Amino acid sequence: MTQKNHFPELQNQKKSGDYYYWRNRAPFNIGGRTRALAIDRVNENVILAGGVSGGLWRTEDGGVNWREVTRSFQSPSVIRFVIKKFV
Incomplete structure (x- = not known):
């Protein structure tokens, strides 16, 4: 599934090469480092x-x-996900 199919709001965004423009969205409109x-x-x-x-x-x-899932006493650093597949 492509980005465009998964996120309907990308349908009307301008395209540059094979990439779409992403807008920074974070608390207080400060960009973050999503990993x-x-x-x-x-x-x-x-x-x-x-x-x-x-x-x-x-x-x-x-x-x-x-919504923020991380609690105040937990490490706020996330670099990757490992997801267990349930059968």
Whole structure:
């Protein structure tokens, strides 16, 4: 599945080569360093995003609203996801 098919808001964005323009979205409109992104295979509206110093974030509505999953006492650094497949 391509970026464009997975994120409807990309349909109207301008394209540069094979890449789409992404807008910075973070608390207080400060860009972060996102290092990991995971999309649920069963429900594509569930997305996890992790940053180097921003912790783990989750959306259940395709990215419209995000909530922070990382607790204040946990390390906010996320560099990759390892996901266990449940059968």
